[in-house]
Amino acid sequence: MRIDIDHAVCIGAGQCALTAPEVFTQDDDGFSALLPGREDGHDGPLVREAVRACPVSAIAVRDS
Known part of the structure; x- marks a missing residue:
């Protein structure tokens, strides 16, 4: 699974980081970011819930 974050749309709500903290974090400005090495996704069900x-x-995911 490939994870894409549209940074032009993100408002920094943080729901992704709360839902799947092993994959998502928030950058210094409070916007969504992927943890290093997570661009290709892991924890499929949690990512889809995020x-x-x-x-x-x-956030969008696509199967690779």
């Missing part, structure tokens, strides 16, 4: 939890749909 996608659903994002209030502005800034």
Whole structure:
């Protein structure tokens, strides 16, 4: 699975980091970021839940 974050849309709500903290974090400005090495995703169910939890749909996943 490939994870993409649209940084132009992200508002820094942090739901992704709360839902899947092994994959997502927040950068110094408070916006969503992937932890190093997580671009290709892990923890599929939690990542998909983080996608659903994002209030502005800034996260997308696609199967690789």
